Amino acid sequence: MKRPGWNLEQLAGALLGRSHRAEAGKDRLKLAIELTRDVLRVPADHRIGIVPASDTGAVEMALWSLLGPRPVDVLAWESFGHGWGADIVDQLGLDTRVITAPYGELPDLTRVDSTDRDVVFTWNGTTSGVRVPNAEWIPLGRNGLTICDATSAAFAQPLDFERLDVVTFSWQKALGGEGAHGMLILSPRAVDRLETYTPRWPLPKLFRLTSNGRINEGIFRGETINTPSMLCVEDYIDALHWAGENDGLIGLVARADANAKVLTDWVDSRDWVTHLAVRPETRSNTSVCLTIVDPEVAAGGDEAAAACARGIVALLETQGVAYDIGSHRDAPPGLRIWCGATVETRDLAVLTDWLDWAFAEVKSQFMDSTKYVELQSQRQPLPLSSQS
Incomplete structure (x- = not known):
């Protein structure tokens, strides 16, 4: 960034x-x-x-x-x-x-x-x-x-x-x-x-x-x-x-901390997503990793959570909102959002609204069992109606 x-x-x-x-x-x-x-x-x-x-x-x-x-x-x-x-x-x-x-x-x-x-x-x-x-x-x-x-x-x-x-x-x-x-x-x-x-x-x-x-x-x-x-x-x-x-290291750390706080405050008020990092004191303020924990999605197991995350990533990319926010290939499926000092805090605040929207869109498609079965067999991003 x-x-x-x-x-x-x-x-x-x-x-x-x-x-x-x-x-x-x-x-x-x-x-x-x-x-x-x-x-x-x-x-x-x-x-x-x-x-x-x-x-x-x-x-x-x-x-x-x-x-x-x-x-x-x-x-x-x-x-x-x-x-x-x-x-x-x-x-x-x-x-x-x-x-x-x-x-x-x-x-x-x-x-x-x-x-x-x-x-x-x-x-x-x-x-x-x-x-x-x-x-x-x-x-x-x-x-x-x-x-x-x-x-x-x-x-x-x-x-x-x-x-x-x-x-x-x-x-x-x-x-x-x-x-x-x-x-x-x-x-x-x-x-x-x-x-x-x-x-x-x-x-x-x-x-x-x-x-x-x-x-x-x-x-x-x-x-x-x-x-x-x-x-x-x-x-x-x-x-x-x-x-x-911009105040050197002190300013850079403060910017990254403020950015990470935007996501932490948002995660704390949502029941469909949480931090991958278990303990707050060890959570990164740059590479913030999130997992999907919505109960209905979680009922489908790890593949369901992975499919949901892929759907969110794909949808936000098609909208030009966020790029490359999927988890690393070696990590558990989820989202990874960069919060370093070069990111503007206000942009992350806007992103949280888009994340809520994307999850709602993905979940509405997700609950269509026919499409979900097809998704499981193909392991492709969710077939979003807004992409067709």
Whole structure:
């Protein structure tokens, strides 16, 4: 979701046709790093780098470069956490405990080793709508490293950098930037691990953060490993300037909180929908995930709830009201509505009226048993009369 007031003219100064290794290109990349530090309040002793392949590339770079000397705890309560755990176990073959919880819940954080094991987790479960409420469960001064995938939390939730050794995110999530670029933030402890430990597996060039046993400082000055899109860089800079002009991190968090509250207040007054996240204190303020709990629909089982959700998504898309609000393919069927800071609160208030309307339309069709049986066999969106 682009920031309010965004238009293509904002990118008129992009260095198109120029090398990112030219001084002008390096200056723009360096500015993106500096603005990131300012808006996110990253400590001065932490390094910030622009890396390839979005948040996925940043996380994998950290896993392959840093893990190995200690056993690992992985927290997994949604698809991305499970993915990181699978990579660590199946690809790296490390001594790993994957501490899990079902969609909608948070794992027991007291089971995480408080001292010696490395820890890998997502701060905000993008596909479940469940986030950690804070970082107090991570002790200061622990021996192991803490690697945090923060891609849908950065710029919307405060991150405790004193307790996090690696933080990753991508531009397209909370600030609505274009994809393909990731951010990697390293604490001094993470840098020390890079300079004192050599993985036993070969590292592809795109993952190499060191040269001759020392950190490659150029990466953290805007000298990227691969060729970035300077158009995307300019778009990210524009979003960071907008964030700075709107009270920085405090303003961004407040906007996301206000947006999520609109949906929470609406859900609390409805009996057909509820949050996937069980506990209010762990509910995301960005990727809000909802499930259909209407008693008549629920009587049809999981397939009925899934069909109802698909019908709502399809109907609102045909009306030009909302796009891509279906749950993630790996998550329980339902709705997933983005509430990050670039969304206007008033638009979400309008959306709740449309959601009520769409549900009523879908349910009226849903109760036609002939059409429902046909739907179950075809597993297609509900055959809405307004679409014919």
